[in-house]
Amino acid sequence: ADVDVMKDRIQHGANLLENHVFQFDFLNDDFSMLPDGLQNIINDEKKRKKLVIFINPPYAEGDNVRGIGRKNVQISKIHEKYQKVIGKSSGEIFAQFFIRIFCEISNAYLAEFSTLKILQAPNFEIFRNIFVAKLKKMFIIPANTFDNVNGQFPIGFMVWDTCKKEKFAEMLADIYDKDGKFSEQKNIVNYDGNKYISDWLEINSKKISKNFIGHLASVGNDFQNQRMLFIDDVNAKRKKGGRHTMITEENLIVASIYFAVRKVVPATWLNDRDQFLYPNDGWKTDLEFQNDCLAYTLFNNNIQSRYGVNHWIPFTEYAVGAKEKFESSFMFDFISGKREEPVVSEPLLFYDGKEYGGGGTDGDDDPVGADLRVCPYYADTNTAPMKREFSETARLVFKAGLDLWKYYHAQKFSANVAFSSTSLTERKRDGYNVNVAFSSTSLTERKRDGYNVNASLYDIREHFQGRNEKGTMNSKSTDEKYNELIENLRLAVKLLAKKIGYKVYEYGFLIN
Numbered sequence: 001a002d003v004d005v006m007k008d009r010i011q012h013g014a015n016l017l018e019n020h021v022f023q024f025d026f027l028n029d030d031f032s033m034l035p036d037g038l039q040n041i042i043n044d045e046k047k048r049k050k051l052v053i054f055i056n057p058p059y060a061e062g063d064n065v066r067g068i069g070r071k072n073v074q075i076s077k078i079h080e081k082y083q084k085v086i087g088k089s090s091g092e093i094f095a096q097f098f099i100r101i102f103c104e105i106s107n108a109y110l111a112e113f114s115t116l117k118i119l120q121a122p123n124f125e126i127f128r129n130i131f132v133a134k135l136k137k138m139f140i141i142p143a144n145t146f147d148n149v150n151g152q153f154p155i156g157f158m159v160w161d162t163c164k165k166e167k168f169a170e171m172l173a174d175i176y177d178k179d180g181k182f183s184e185q186k187n188i189v190n191y192d193g194n195k196y197i198s199d200w201l202e203i204n205s206k207k208i209s210k211n212f213i214g215h216l217a218s219v220g221n222d223f224q225n226q227r228m229l230f231i232d233d234v235n236a237k238r239k240k241g242g243r244h245t246m247i248t249e250e251n252l253i254v255a256s257i258y259f260a261v262r263k264v265v266p267a268t269w270l271n272d273r274d275q276f277l278y279p280n281d282g283w284k285t286d287l288e289f290q291n292d293c294l295a296y297t298l299f300n301n302n303i304q305s306r307y308g309v310n311h312w313i314p315f316t317e318y319a320v321g322a323k324e325k326f327e328s329s330f331m332f333d334f335i336s337g338k339r340e341e342p343v344v345s346e347p348l349l350f351y352d353g354k355e356y357g358g359g360g361t362d363g364d365d366d367p368v369g370a371d372l373r374v375c376p377y378y379a380d381t382n383t384a385p386m387k388r389e390f391s392e393t394a395r396l397v398f399k400a401g402l403d404l405w406k407y408y409h410a411q412k413f414s415a416n417v418a419f420s421s422t423s424l425t426e427r428k429r430d431g432y433n434v435n436v437a438f439s440s441t442s443l444t445e446r447k448r449d450g451y452n453v454n455a456s457l458y459d460i461r462e463h464f465q466g467r468n469e470k471g472t473m474n475s476k477s478t479d480e481k482y483n484e485l486i487e488n489l490r491l492a493v494k495l496l497a498k499k500i501g502y503k504v505y506e507y508g509f510l511i512n
Contacts, residue, residue: 027076027096031104042105049163051108053101057094059115059149087126092117095127102131102162110160115153116140116188116273119168122221125192134164139174140186142269153224153272156188175270186270189511195278196221197258197509198243204254205245213311213330214247214303216255221276223267231259231297233307249334253290257283260293261509263300264497279507288391289503295394296496298331299401299489303456310454313405314398317453320405324453393496400489401457407485408460413451461486 006014006021022035031042041047082099083090090096094114101110110133117124118131138158143151156173170189177183198221212234219228219242228242238244247255262276283289303312311330332338390398452459464477464486477483504510 026100027078027093045107048105048107051105053105053108053110055094055097055101055110055112057097057112057114060093061091086130088123089117089121089127094118095124098131099127102133105162107163110162111158112160113146113155113157115143116156118158119156119188120191120273120275122191122196122275128167128190128192132165132167133160133162134166135159135168135171136161138171138188139176140188140270141176142178144269145178152269154270187512191275191277194275197261197276197278200278201243201245201254201258205251208246208248208250211248212246213249213252214255214301216243216245216247216259218243218245218258218262222272223265223274224272226262226267229259229262231255231301231303233303235307236302236304249330252334253294256294256297257290259300260296260497260500261504264296264500265504265510274510276509277511279509282507283503286503286507288389289500289507291390292394292496292500292503294335295390295397296493296500299397299457299493301456302458304458305452305454305456306459310456312456313454315402315405319402321409322453323409323451327454391499393492393499397489397492397496400485400492404457404460404482404485404489405455407482408455408463409453411463 003021003023006016007018010016010018010021019035020037024033031039034042041051076096078096078100079090082096082103086095086099090099094112095118098110098112098118101108118127119135136159138156140154140156143149143153143155146155168190170187172185173188174182175184175186198218201218214231215234215236215238216231217229217238219225231247232238234246245251245255265271298312298314301312303310309327311328313326313328314331314335316329316332317325452463455463462473464479464482465474466477467473477486505512
C-alpha cells in the first residue's frame with residue numbers, strides 16, 4: 001500500500017523516480033531483490049561509506065528469544081540467522097534490523113528512532129558486544145510524540161557510524177519535550193558489567209528464618225516496573241512471575257532499603273529505562289539512612305490484617321488508645337531494640353507457594369508509648385539488635401502516623417457484628433471480633449462496622465475512605481478530620497522520600 005501511494009504521488013508530479021520506489025522485506029528478502037542501482041552501492045565498499053540508512057522499525061517484541069509472543073511477532077530469516085549471536089535481544093524487531101545492517105551492510109551510517117534498550121537494557125548486553133559502532137549523536141523525545149504510541153518512555157534518535165568499531169559507553173543527550181522544545185541534557189550510560197539491585201537483595205536475603213512477617217513483590221531493576229513493586233501479606237493471593245522475596249526479622253532492613261530506594265525517586269518518561277544498581281558499601285554504616293528507609297516502608301505498604309497476623313504496627317496499644325491487645329508487637333519491639341537475636345535457617349529467598357503463618361511475640365507492655373528515636377540494625381545475621389535513633393524527618397512521619405492510628409481507635413464501632421473471618425488462621429466468631437470485622441459487603445459503602453484492633457494503615461484507609469461501585473478504594477473520605485490526618489502523613493512521607501533520594505545516588509543505587 002505504501003508503494004502504491006508513492007507511485008501515485010509520482011504520477012501527480014512528485015519529484016521522485018518510480019524505479020526508486022520498491023517493496024522489500026528487510027528481515028526476510030535477499031539483497032539480490034533490490035534495484036540494480038542500490039545493489040551497486042551495497043556491494044561497493046567505497047560507495048557504502050556514503051550510504052545512509054534511515055529506519056523507524058516497529059516496536060514489536062516477543063515474549064521469549066524465539067521472537068514470537070504478545071504482539072504476534074513472526075520468526076524472520078534474520079532472527080533465525082542471528083538469534084544465537086545476539087541472544088535475548090533477537091526477540092526485538094528493531095534489533096534484527098540493526099544486526100543485519102551492521103553485519104551485511106558494513107561501513108554505512110545508520111540513523112534511527114528506537115527505544116533506549118539498545119544502549120541500556122540488560123537483555124541487550126550480548127547485542128552490544130556484537131554491535132560495536134560509534135554513536136555520533138543522539139537526542140531523546142517522549143514516546144507519545146509519535147502517533148499511536150501512548151507509553152510514557154523515552155525514544156532516542158541516534159546516528160551511528162558503522163565504519164568505526166567502538167562499544168557504546170555513555171553519551172550526553174539533548175532532551176526535547178513533545179512540542180520540540182529543548183529542556184535539558186541527560187547522561188545515558190551503558191550498565192554492562194554492573195550488578196543490579198536485585199542481586200543485592202538476593203545476596204542479603206539468603207540466610208533468613210521462616211518467621212515471615214511479609215512479602216516483597218518486585219519486577220526488573222528499572223523505573224518502568226516501579227508499579228509492580230509492593231509489600232503485602234505472606235498469605236495474600238499473588239500473580240505468578242517477577243521476584244517474590246519473603247520478609248523476616250533478618251532481612252527487614254534490607255527489604256525496606258530496597259523498597260524505599262526504588263520508590264522515593266519519582267518515575268518519569270525520561271528515567272523510565274534507568275537501572276537500579278548494586279550499591280557501594282556506604283549504606284552499611286549509615287544507620288540514619290537505614291532507619292529512614294524503614295520508616296518510609298512502614299507507612300507505604302499494603303499489609304491487610306484480613307490475611308493473618310499484622311506484624312507491621314509500629315506503636316503500642318497504649319500509644320494509640322487501643323481497646324484490646326495487638327496480636328503482634330513485633331514491629332514496635334523491633335524498632336525499640338527489644339527483639340532477641342534471630343536464629344536463621346537454610347537460605348530461602350523466593351516464595352514457594354506454601355502458606356506460612358506469621359510469628360511475633362507480645363513483647364513488653366510497658367505503657368511508655370512509641371519511642372520514635374530508636375531502631376535496631378542488622379549489619380549481618382550475626383549481629384544482635386541495637387538501638388539507633390531515627391532522624392527528625394522520620395519522627396515527623398511517625399508522629400503523623402500515630403495521630404492517624406489514635407483517631408481510628410477513638411472511633412465508635414458497632415460491637416455486635418455477625419461475620420465470617422477471611423483470615424487464613426480461620427478466626428471465626430458469631431458476634432464481636434476485635435481482630436477482623438466486616439458487616440457490609442456493599443461496594444458503595446464497604447465500611448467496617450466492627451472494631452479491628454489490629455488495623456493496618458491500609459485497613460484504616462479502607463475504613464474511612466470506603467470503596468466505589470467498582471471496588472476501588474475512594475481517594476477521599478467524608479470525614480474531614482481523617483482527610484486532614486492522612487494528608488499530614490502523606491506530606492511527612494513525601495519529605496522523608498526527598499531526604500532518602502539524595503542517598504540513593506550517593507550510595508550508587510542510581511547513576512546521575
